[in-house]
Amino acid sequence: MTAMQSANRAPRPSSLADVLEIVLDKGIVIDAYVRLAVVGIEILTLDARIVIASVDTYLRFAEAVNRLDLQPQEQVAGLPGLMNELQESGAKRKTRGALAGVRDTASEVASSFRGGEDEEEEEPVEERRRAPAKRAAARPRRRRPADEES
């Protein structure tokens, strides 16, 4: 960033996404010839390009502003923690899809997107896991009979 970057012309795009943008999105289609071999890539690239301005993004921006200390300290005491927690699952998952190569199956990519939802679902489960542990410690006898029955 500090060193000035040269804008030398590269003979070809380096990233797979940029290659596909040219050869897959933009070539002329003669559909009698296009075989199912392509379909996997097509689904993959569609998935990889799903970008939604989500709550995750907004919170990431808000946190960036927050880090700049623009607001009274007492007001933001609880904010970074809250945002970190909410972001943990979300922020990373979009890049996973975009970085996936063609060799990954479409379903793998799809599941990496679903993975975000799964993680969100897991959070409450973790909470529940912790909570019953406390309850179990406080009232150990209450659970045991049920366990023995089964």
Added chain:
Amino acid sequence: MLYVYGVVRARDGADPDLEGVGHARAEVRFLTSGSIAAAVSTIPENFVIDEDAARAHLQVLIGLLDQGPVIPLRLGTIGEDENGVRAEILDAAPAELAQRLDSLDGLVELHVDADDDEAEAIAAIAAAAPRPTFERFDLESGIAVGEQVASLLIAHRQSLADAILRQLQPLAVRDTPRSVINTGEDPVLRWAFLVQVDDVSRFDETVMGIQANYPSLSIRYVGPLPAAHFVDWDASITQEQHTDSFTGSGKWGW
């Protein structure tokens, strides 16, 4: 089975400098019909398109472009045999293909991408009025601030993109966005330019100048590429013989 890369002006034989898809050193050769030819190579029956194939396809198109205009076919275009390729591709719309090749003669596609550093951009935004401020330290306020930042980021990047385009557009015959700024996560610029070969060096200098003027921007500059973003096809040349209803409305499409 024949893999088809693109349509070029009539020529015979093979091009030893080109390496096709499917297996190492697959020879790229030409099937001619009238004034046009298809660049093809033989592929194995179990051919599957993978990343290497996508890169090889593009590399063949770039190599063909050295020798004249190219109409790129979509990745994965496959014919049963030479007669099939001639009948279905070259003889499907020979006049239009030849005319299109003429219109692309002497023109190449260049891509200019620009990205900023998100943290720096947000810092710049936050330093200027109106400042996004937190009313409370809760989720709702966080989202509201993030929304403000996102819209300011979009405006900031759009103005950078406009400034860059003002310098580059006059040097291009045509230009088109490859993606546009819709959200706060979208980059500053993804653009394709159709440029006369003779103007490429001026374009080079201008891109270098832009990079010098905007040192915080990371600029990627790629080309010369086949004019994939500028091969618009008139739907009227669609051929009637359309037996496969699966893929849509016409023989020719995007």
